[in-house]
Amino acid sequence: MRILVLGGDGYLGWPTAMYLSRRGHRVAVLDNFAKRRWEMELNVEPLMPIRTLHDRVKAWEEVTGLKIELFVGDLRNYGVVEGLLDGFRPEAIVHYGEQPSAPYSMIDHNRAVFTQTNNVTGTLNVLWSMKKSAPECHLVKLGTMGEYGTPNIDIEEGFIEIDYKGRRDVLPYPKQPGSFYHLSKVHDSHNIMFACRAWKLASTDLHQGVVYGIETDETRLDERLATSFHYDETFGTALNRFCVQAVVGMPLTVYGKGGQKRGFLNIRDTIQCVELAILNPAQRGDYRVFNQFTETFSVADLARLVAQQAGKVGFRVEVRHFENPRVEAEEHYYNPAHTKLLDLGLKPHVLSDVLIDRMVKRIEQFKTRIKREVILPRIKWDANAQEVEELKLMWTGN
Amino acid sequence: MRILVLGGDGYLGWPTAMYLSRRGHRVAVLDNFAKRRWEMELNVEPLMPIRTLHDRVKAWEEVTGLKIELFVGDLRNYGVVEGLLDGFRPEAIVHYGEQPSAPYSMIDHNRAVFTQTNNVTGTLNVLWSMKKSAPECHLVKLGTMGEYGTPNIDIEEGFIEIDYKGRRDVLPYPKQPGSFYHLSKVHDSHNIMFACRAWKLASTDLHQGVVYGIETDETRLDERLATSFHYDETFGTALNRFCVQAVVGMPLTVYGKGGQKRGFLNIRDTIQCVELAILNPAQRGDYRVFNQFTETFSVADLARLVAQQAGKVGFRVEVRHFENPRVEAEEHYYNPAHTKLLDLGLKPHVLSDVLIDRMVKRIEQFKTRIKREVILPRIKWDANAQEVEELKLMWTGN
Numbered sequence A, B: 001m002r003i004l005v006l007g008g009d010g011y012l013g014w015p016t017a018m019y020l021s022r023r024g025h026r027v028a029v030l031d032n033f034a035k036r037r038w039e040m041e042l043n044v045e046p047l048m049p050i051r052t053l054h055d056r057v058k059a060w061e062e063v064t065g066l067k068i069e070l071f072v073g074d075l076r077n078y079g080v081v082e083g084l085l086d087g088f089r090p091e092a093i094v095h096y097g098e099q100p101s102a103p104y105s106m107i108d109h110n111r112a113v114f115t116q117t118n119n120v121t122g123t124l125n126v127l128w129s130m131k132k133s134a135p136e137c138h139l140v141k142l143g144t145m146g147e148y149g150t151p152n153i154d155i156e157e158g159f160i161e162i163d164y165k166g167r168r169d170v171l172p173y174p175k176q177p178g179s180f181y182h183l184s185k186v187h188d189s190h191n192i193m194f195a196c197r198a199w200k201l202a203s204t205d206l207h208q209g210v211v212y213g214i215e216t217d218e219t220r221l222d223e224r225l226a227t228s229f230h231y232d233e234t235f236g237t238a239l240n241r242f243c244v245q246a247v248v249g250m251p252l253t254v255y256g257k258g259g260q261k262r263g264f265l266n267i268r269d270t271i272q273c274v275e276l277a278i279l280n281p282a283q284r285g286d287y288r289v290f291n292q293f294t295e296t297f298s299v300a301d302l303a304r305l306v307a308q309q310a311g312k313v314g315f316r317v318e319v320r321h322f323e324n325p326r327v328e329a330e331e332h333y334y335n336p337a338h339t340k341l342l343d344l345g346l347k348p349h350v351l352s353d354v355l356i357d358r359m360v361k362r363i364e365q366f367k368t369r370i371k372r373e374v375i376l377p378r379i380k381w382d383a384n385a386q387e388v389e390e391l392k393l394m395w396t397g398n
Helices: A013-022 A034-042 A053-064 A078-088 A102-106 A109-133 A180-199 A238-248 A267-279 A299-312 A353-364 A389-393 B013-022 B034-042 B053-064 B078-088 B102-106 B109-133 B180-199 B238-248 B267-279 B299-312 B353-364 B389-393
Strands: A002-006 A026-031 A068-072 A092-095 A138-144 A159-164 A167-172 A202-208 A210-212 A252-255 A261-266 A287-292 A295-298 A319-322 B002-006 B026-031 B068-072 B092-095 B138-144 B159-164 B167-172 B202-208 B210-212 B252-255 B261-266 B287-292 B295-298 B319-322
Touching: A002 A013, A002 A078, A013 A026, A013 A053, A013 A068, A013 A092, A013 A267, A026 A053, A026 A078, A053 A068, A068 A078, A078 A109, A078 B109, A092 A109, A092 A267, A102 A109, A102 A180, A109 A138, A109 A180, A109 B078, A109 B109, A109 B180, A138 A180, A138 A267, A159 B159, A167 A180, A180 A202, A180 A287, A180 B109, A180 B180, A202 A267, A210 A238, A210 A267, A238 A252, A238 A261, A238 A299, A238 A353, A252 A299, A261 A267, A261 A299, A267 A287, A295 A299, A299 A319, A299 A353, B002 B013, B002 B078, B013 B026, B013 B053, B013 B068, B013 B092, B013 B267, B026 B053, B026 B078, B053 B068, B068 B078, B078 B109, B092 B109, B092 B267, B102 B109, B102 B180, B109 B138, B109 B180, B138 B180, B138 B267, B167 B180, B180 B202, B180 B287, B202 B267, B210 B238, B210 B267, B238 B252, B238 B261, B238 B299, B238 B353, B252 B299, B261 B267, B261 B299, B267 B287, B295 B299, B299 B319, B299 B353
Parallel strands: A002 A026, A002 A092, A026 A068, A092 A138, A138 A202, A202 A287, A210 A261, A252 A319, B002 B026, B002 B092, B026 B068, B092 B138, B138 B202, B202 B287, B210 B261, B252 B319
Antiparallel strands: A159 A167, A261 A295, B159 B167, B261 B295
């Protein structure tokens, strides 16, 4: 199958491209390297040195004999998107090409506006180009479980059947996102749903949980194929950050009470889920939502688990509760459905002892590269919080 | 009260500004005259000649002795918004400053992207500026009943109490908007809701129905104070367009079966509702939604009503069903709540015989200015519809 991976330079985009290439698909990646610039802005770097995308594509061919086609361009440029769809004629598009960080979107008005206009415009351009050049193509879009927020009823997969005053309908699940980034994904979801209805496009919206993990079968083939693992407050996610903190002996930073429950999944399962969506495509006119995670944990439980497992391999760490920089419920009901991907055959890699063990040891190899000063939260949601003037000045004007 | 009207040059913005000025408030208007350029693009003009905003503000002072402060600027420019909030220090902001047309947003990818980035960015800049400079200010935002679409259950005012699998919560009402314009309003609603929650801002989101009418007590004071009444396919609304068609003897263009039910209200009631929202403000941290309309009609019923009433004053017209340019249900359940504004004291001007009579006579005075060629629908929602190349070429690159 011809598969186009948007955001192919990223933490998930690059391993997804390699995996699909190895499975025999013809794969192209597009990136504009925007995230590399955001990293510069904030002076954060992935844990491992990451080659340029050009060099990784070359290394991939040396190691496997397989080609990944590389395109450089910005999704906000309609001509780029249209040209790519006309030229490559993808049968599936995997869309990771967005600003992915909630804290980044909360730094200041520039980043908030940028996050939303960047993400929404890119997705709109993909939809309009599909309408014109690839109406049969299946759009596999990365959304987030954070779109739902934490309602006091069960979370379903995208839609909910509501009985109300003697009538019934199946309606889009109400969304209560918690940052301008999460909001941008909600905007995307509404736009895609409309395009599927009005233009009979086909899309699967993967409402993904928090991804953890450092390696896939493909990144392990060669050091040059590593993916950009982040542990900083902006681009790092909870489990990944905790493992790094354990290695450098910092207390694990739990925000607030730590009762916030979230869905988590292994990076290998992200890739598996994307493949399942591609191989079992949505029909024309269909907008599907799959909740993409394998287990739920509270943040405090996750921290305790990491502390415990890291302790077993010799790292003594404590769990410390920090003032929560976000505006979110710290104790809440959380029961999200996630059966659709299991029904398609997902075999979860659950968070076992072995995994944390291996992650911590891998992280230790790069211990000298860890910047401790980018781990603690500086970016705060609250209106009364002191603004991070230093970060505000670092706006590059995307 | 110090009240800032964003989009003060528009069909609703200008009469609102005059009304509030006459009620003793200190009123400022902001506009960037973007809509005047969109009119040029599409070669459409308001029915009546409309003075520049500068001249209307002058005329207002001559006629009433009252000053309206005039600011020219673009809401997408954060510096403009922040400067205005710092300088004028509004206690209430009435936000009409958006691209208001569904058909305009469906012409091509340029207009779709423009509509969403323009509307979303402007509102984000207002929210961030309020956070910084005017956290006590009450944002009265114009949304649309079109955000809800046509669910098969009763529509509530912004939120719905859901009983689900033995649990209960009050959640944002699910939205199913039907154009990229309507989607932009849904995006705004989610953004505003979040800002009220995270930053304790106060906002009332007026989900407004289809507005009709040509005059208010203030526009009637002097010809120079007229507001920009549109009858074209892009900026005109159903009832206004029907009245103009009756006057020129064109068949009334009902889209499809005409069973589409919508909420309608008189332009005088728009102004009354905005005033009620201002005088009964939302509390800090509160995001309220009021459904702002006074009556529901099906489009076919509305056309029959206009034909009948126009017939009484001598205009013979027929109702004709056109292929529906939109993707929408033509027969559906529709029972939206609209009690909150009535509870605050709204006294509706219902669509009586007298009103259509008067509108038709007023329109007749400008009969020679009517451009028949801009009334029939050319802009189509469907992916297979022929694109309007002529309109696509007229993109000015907002």
